[in-house]
Amino acid sequence: MRRDRLIFEQSTPGHRAVTFPHSGNSPMESFLPAEMLRQHEADLPEVSELDVVRHFTHLSQLNFSVDTHFYPLGSCTMKYNPKVNDYVAALPGMANVHPLQPVATTQGLLQLLAELEQFLCEICGMDAFTLQPCAGAQGELTGMLMIHAYHKTKGRQRHKVLVPDSSHGTNPSSAHLCGYEVVMVPSTSDGEVDLAAFTKALDEDVAAVMFTNPNTYGLFESRIVELARVAHAKGALLYYDGANLNALCGLARPGDVGFDVVHVNTHKTFSTPHGGGGPGAGPVGVKKILEPFLPVPRLRRERNGWNWDDNRPQSIGRVRAFYGNIGILVRAYAYIRAHGFEGLQRNSRAAIVNANYLKEKLKQDFPPAFDRPCMHECILMASQYRANGILPRDIAKRLLDYGVHAPTIEWPVHGALMIEPTETESRSTLDKFIEAMRQVAQEIRSDPEKVKGAPQTMPVSRLDEVKAARELDIVFSNPL
Amino acid sequence: MDYIPSTEADLQTMIADIGVRDFEQLIASIPRDLRVARLNLPPPLTELELVRELQRLAGQNRSLDQLVSFLGAGGYEHFIPSAIDPLVMRGEFYTAYTPYQAEASQGTLQAIYEYQTMIARLTGMDVSNASLYDGASALAEAALLCLNAAPQRKAVAISSAIHPEYRQTVRTYLQGHDVEIIELPVHDGQTDVGALADRTDLAAVLMQSPNYFGCVEPMAQAAEAAHAAGSLFVACVNPISLGVLAPPGEYGADIAVGEGQPLGIPVGYGGPWLGFFATSRKLVHRIAGRIVGCTRDAYGERGFVLTLQAREQHIRREKATSNICTNQALMALRACIYMSLIGKQGLRELAELNVRRAHLCAKTIAHIPGYRLKYTAPFFNEFMVVCPIPAQTVCDQLLAEGIVAGHPMGNDLLVCVTETKSEADIDRFANALMRVKR
Numbered sequence: 070m071r072r073d074r075l076i077f078e079q080s081t082p083g084h085r086a087v088t089f090p091h092s093g094n095s096p097m098e099s100f101l102p103a104e105m106l107r108q109h110e111a112d113l114p115e116v117s118e119l120d121v122v123r124h125f126t127h128l129s130q131l132n133f134s135v136d137t138h139f140y141p142l143g144s145c146t147m148k149y150n151p152k153v154n155d156y157v158a159a160l161p162g163m164a165n166v167h168p169l170q171p172v173a174t175t176q177g178l179l180q181l182l183a184e185l186e187q188f189l190c191e192i193c194g195m196d197a198f199t200l201q202p203c204a205g206a207q208g209e210l211t212g213m214l215m216i217h218a219y220h221k222t223k224g225r226q227r228h229k230v231l232v233p234d235s236s237h238g239t240n241p242s243s244a245h246l247c248g249y250e251v252v253m254v255p256s257t258s259d260g261e262v263d264l265a266a267f268t269k270a271l272d273e274d275v276a277a278v279m280f281t282n283p284n285t286y287g288l289f290e291s292r293i294v295e296l297a298r299v300a301h302a303k304g305a306l307l308y309y310d311g312a313n314l315n316a317l318c319g320l321a322r323p324g325d326v327g328f329d330v331v332h333v334n335t336h337k338t339f340s341t342p343h344g345g346g347g348p349g350a351g352p353v354g355v356k357k358i359l360e361p362f363l364p365v366p367r368l369r370r371e372r373n374g375w376n377w378d379d380n381r382p383q384s385i386g387r388v389r390a391f392y393g394n395i396g397i398l399v400r401a402y403a404y405i406r407a408h409g410f411e412g413l414q415r416n417s418r419a420a421i422v423n424a425n426y427l428k429e430k431l432k433q434d435f436p437p438a439f440d441r442p443c444m445h446e447c448i449l450m451a452s453q454y455r456a457n458g459i460l461p462r463d464i465a466k467r468l469l470d471y472g473v474h475a476p477t478i479e480w481p482v483h484g485a486l487m488i489e490p491t492e493t494e495s496r497s498t499l500d501k502f503i504e505a506m507r508q509v510a511q512e513i514r515s516d517p518e519k520v521k522g523a524p525q526t527m528p529v530s531r532l533d534e535v536k537a538a539r540e541l542d543i544v545f546s547n548p549l
Numbered sequence: 550m551d552y553i554p555s556t557e558a559d560l561q562t563m564i565a566d567i568g569v570r571d572f573e574q575l576i577a578s579i580p581r582d583l584r585v586a587r588l589n590l591p592p593p594l595t596e597l598e599l600v601r602e603l604q605r606l607a608g609q610n611r612s613l614d615q616l617v618s619f620l621g622a623g624g625y626e627h628f629i630p631s632a633i634d635p636l637v638m639r640g641e642f643y644t645a646y647t648p649y650q651a652e653a654s655q656g657t658l659q660a661i662y663e664y665q666t667m668i669a670r671l672t673g674m675d676v677s678n679a680s681l682y683d684g685a686s687a688l689a690e691a692a693l694l695c696l697n698a699a700p701q702r703k704a705v706a707i708s709s710a711i712h713p714e715y716r717q718t719v720r721t722y723l724q725g726h727d728v729e730i731i732e733l734p735v736h737d738g739q740t741d742v743g744a745l746a747d748r749t750d751l752a753a754v755l756m757q758s759p760n761y762f763g764c765v766e767p768m769a770q771a772a773e774a775a776h777a778a779g780s781l782f783v784a785c786v787n788p789i790s791l792g793v794l795a796p797p798g799e800y801g802a803d804i805a806v807g808e809g810q811p812l813g814i815p816v817g818y819g820g821p822w823l824g825f826f827a828t829s830r831k832l833v834h835r836i837a838g839r840i841v842g843c844t845r846d847a848y849g850e851r852g853f854v855l856t857l858q859a860r861e862q863h864i865r866r867e868k869a870t871s872n873i874c875t876n877q878a879l880m881a882l883r884a885c886i887y888m889s890l891i892g893k894q895g896l897r898e899l900a901e902l903n904v905r906r907a908h909l910c911a912k913t914i915a916h917i918p919g920y921r922l923k924y925t926a927p928f929f930n931e932f933m934v935v936c937p938i939p940a941q942t943v944c945d946q947l948l949a950e951g952i953v954a955g956h957p958m959g960n961d962l963l964v965c966v967t968e969t970k971s972e973a974d975i976d977r978f979a980n981a982l983m984r985v986k987r
Contacts, residue, residue, distance in 0.1 A: 073655070073659065073851075075659070075662075075663060075666075076663050076889050077663070077666065083894075084892075085892045085894060085895055086630070086632070086889070086890040086891075086892060086895075087630050087890050087891050087892070087895050088895070088898075089628075089895070089898050089899055089902050089968060090902070090968075092898075092901060092902040092905040092906065093905055095905065097793050097901060097904065100904050100905075100908050100927070101765065101793065101794070101904070101927045101929075102927055104769070104795075105765055105767075105768075105794055105795055105927060106793060106794065106795060107791065107792070107793055107794055107795050107796060107799070107897075108795070108799070110893050110894070110896070110897050111670045111671045111673075111791060111792070111796070111893065111896060112670045112893060113667060113670065113671070113888050113889070113891065113892050113893045113895075113896055114667075114888070114889045114892060114893070115892050115893050115894070116889060116892065118630075118632055118890065121632060121636075121886060121889045121890050122632055122636065124889070125636045125639075125660070125882075125886055125889075126636065126639065127656075128642075128655075128656035128657075128659055128660055129636070129639040129641035129642050129656050130641060130656065131654075131655035131656035131659070132641040132642065132645045132653065132654055132655070132656040132657055133641075133645065133650070133653035133654065134640055134641045134642070134643070134644040134645040135640070135644035135645075136640025136641065136643070136644045137640065137641055138653075140646070142646060142649075142650075145646050145647075147644075147646060148552075149552050150643070150644050151552055153596050153599060153600065155638065155643075156600070157599070157600060157603035157604075157607070160603065160604065160607040161607070161612035161613075161614050162604075162606070162607025162608055162609070162610040162611075162612050163603075163606075163607050163610070163817075163818075164612075164815045164817050165612040165613045165614055165815055165816065165817075166610050166611075166612055166613065166816065166817070166818045167613060167618060167620045167624055167626065167816045167818070167953070168623075168624050168816070168818050168819030169620050169622055169623075169624065169956050170611070170616075170618075170620065170953060171944070171945075171948060171953075173948075174610060174611040174616075174948070175610045175611075175818070176609050176610070177605070177606040177607055177608065177609025177610045178606070178607075178609075178610050178818055180606060180609070181606050188590055191588050191589050191590060192588060192590070203682035203683065203686065203820065203821070203877075204682065204873075204874065204875045205874065205875075206862070206872045206873055206874040206875070207682060207686070207872075207873075209872065210722075210872060214721065214724055214725070217724065217725065237863075237874075238861075238862035238863040238864070238865075238866045238869070238874075239862050239863075239872050239874050241862075241866040241867035242862035242865075242866060242867055242869045242871070242872035243872040244867065245867035245868075245869075245872075246693075246722075246725055246871075246872050247724070247725035248725030248726065249725075251866070251867045288578065289576070289578040289579050290578075291578040291579075291580070294580060294583070317579075319585065319588060320576065320579060320584060320585065321579050321583040321584055321585060322583075322585055325583055325585075326583060340552075342643050342644055342879070343644065343645065343646040343647070344642070344643060344645075344877075344878050344879030344880075344882075345642055345643075345645045345646070345647070345648065345654075345657040345660075345878035345879055345882065346646065346647035346648065346657070346679075346839065346875050346876050346878035347647075347680075347682075347821075347875035347876050347877045347878045347879065347880070348682075348820070348821030348875070348877045348878075348879060348880055349875050350821075364721075365717075385721055385724065386717050386718070386720055386721035386724075387685075387714060387717045387718055387721060388686065388718060388721055388722075389682060389683050389685050389686050389714075389718055389820070390623055390683055390684060390685040390712065390714040390715060390718065390808070390819065391623070391624070391714065391818070391819025391820060392818065392819050392820070393819070393820055394820040394821040395817055395818040395819060395820050395821075396815075396817045396818075396820065396821050397820075397821055399603075403599060403603060405590065406591060406593075406594050406599055406602065407550045407551075407593060407594055407596070407599050408550065408551055408593055409590050409591060409592050409593030409594075410587055410588040410589075410590045411593055412550060412551040412593050413588070413590075415551050415553060416551060416553065418560070418572060419553045419555055419560060421572070421575055421576065422555075422560050422563050422564060422567070422572065422575070423555075423563070425567045425569075425575055426563045426566060426567055429566065429567045429568060430566070441578075442569070442574065442575040442576070442577070442578070444576075465650065466652065469650070469652055469653050474650065474653055475650045475653070480863075492551075492552075492553050493552045493553060493554065494554070495554035495555060495559075496555055496559050496562075496563060522847075524652050524653075527652040527653060527655075528652070528655045528852075529651075529652055529655055529846040529850055529852035530652070530846040530847040530848055530850070531652065531846060531847050532651050532652065532844050532845070532846050532852045532853075532854050533844045533845055533846070533847075534651075534844065534854050534856070536844045536845060537842035537843070537844035537854045537856040538842065538856050538857055538858075538859075540844075541833065541842060541856070541857070542842055542843040542844075543662070543665055543676055543677075543833075543840055543841065543842050543843070543856065544665055544666045544669040544675065544676055544677065545662070545663070545666040545843075546666075547666075547669065547675065
């Protein structure tokens, strides 16, 4: 029996898992006009509850995850997600509350959200935070819209946004969504923004510059204060992509550098679960000058307690319905309360030590792209194995056979692996990973075919991505 | 409390192995004057203390378990089968990332493929993506898709019967674009699409059914009017209603979006929820967000991968169809498990139960002196009641009895009745309304 059948392939007419109380026999036509009614039932599966439980339990077992495997996926911060956060987020007083309930019945939750805004201000060095954006990318959109609104009130719209060539793809995409022309700034061979090229690209038409710091090479931009100064001198605002805040948390604050807008990816810095690709949360912090533009509604302390305030005429509006991904924000709140300043700082420190340890131990077989201490992640070169016919993706797939999730490959440096061990991995796990990497390097030299044929131990062997895109099949039994 | 396994001694050994004198040498690139000495945060808590603290805060909220709620207005209290939580909370789903590494992510990928299939079948559309953030942002992404598909058309018509927060979200997303937004008027709870006939510049017509007031819209006529004006038609729908109401695919919608929260996701004070997004086949290359495709592996076995990635920001950067990166994978998984459990027959029965209970409640309230139904248009599980006094006063008085009467708007009260309200609950509600002091 094929074990990974689709749920539809297990369907048997008449089988079911859930029944409902009988509600009478009056036909739907007595309530709704016949022409508005559905003619044929939606063809959902007909299966028993046990079928469903076995099916999805089996599917889960086909995944690598932080709970089951070392997952050093660079730039994604796959660290341990504390179970207590799931427990507290599921308390009925947190999870089973309707967003439009009278505020008198939700004061505990509003208090929590208000405190979380304050914590984030303190951690990032900002003046105000919104918790509304659903994810980092939506946070970027929110931030760029506020920058757009700011320049508009200054009486002169600017048209360009500067983005380093190493930035996440969401940066140019978010800027473009706000109608900005995106200008790429090159990096120098030391892995930092080219100050001369940056200064040259800056003019009075630049609305904002977007930086990730530590940057996507895993390096702290040592000239960041100077970059900030020249940008501000031209009237541009500074946007901080918080993708790598997890390495800086408790060590330094983007607000102190001069950043005007900050977004935070809660799944990275504050360890909310990645969930297979969401849900996330992307709180956005601003300096005073941008506070009037924050999305509505805002939390406001009134005589009787917390309330939502919609009356903010300069606001960019809202980026979603209701207030944010509250279940995720509760987890982030709990994480910050558990750690305090001391814990957050220890996290950054251990993440940086772990990454440098891997970089040092692996440099014989995989030389670092930048020969200097890294922050929380390191980029190691694999292009030397091209001569053996081996690409980074082959190494990534072979590592799966060693029970390790693959690092990020070919980004942001071609021919490289990007490795982020995180602070929650022990030295013994790192040592096992180092051993696996060395063995793969050995195999590349002695038996490259084995590496090219990887993975051998996974539920499927290498998948044909070209076929997937050419012969599009994205809905079962309805190929396009 | 932290979750670092290494002891201080371990870290010191590793620092020595790295070949530096101390940790400071590793972070020498951070200028000294930027270092923080301390952050003003509450002191760290042990797990025991943390749980107590969060229980205290949770205790200051009244959950729906403690109330009888007739609130809808965009968020719906539905029965959630017990099998969902333990499956979704499995660490293998819960702590995995976006399935870039397909061979190590077949569970997530296959579940998304099944989700896409269920959404397509539910909406009657050809294709679905892997999900977006929520119903409001999904509607905004639909408007953007339409504008990108017809760059010479610079107007979007949006029904003013669409949820106000959805309309605001669409406006926010379109701020960076040179676009005129036309709000279509509402008569007796339904949208008047007459204005469409005069326009030649519409890229999109956005309608919601059931709309914000609970009324089912004449979607087939609206779609026809939109198409006659050369525009694409976007239907924003309640997924549970599709157990009885004609799906968007049947009335010719080009895009179907909506809030997937009713599909097994707790109300959770508004999020995380689920934006679903389905289109006709001709728009597939313009879809925002992730899409999973079926393919074969080196041995010809079936497998799943993220596909059409050339649309996305990590490849196309500023030319991407959207800036979205993550989807709501875990919420899509919830919806997928929910739809598997509810099943083909169950969805129809559930929708019928909603219709019958809501109509029973509406009829009961309409018999109470001073109360009447505001609209004559057909409705699914939500309807507007005109109260004899400000609806806020009604809500305040009923809350004292543990009843959340609905969503007040002036003298109007938007009332929602799902399968979670028994006939006894409806009687209790009606009796409380009768006792309201005027």
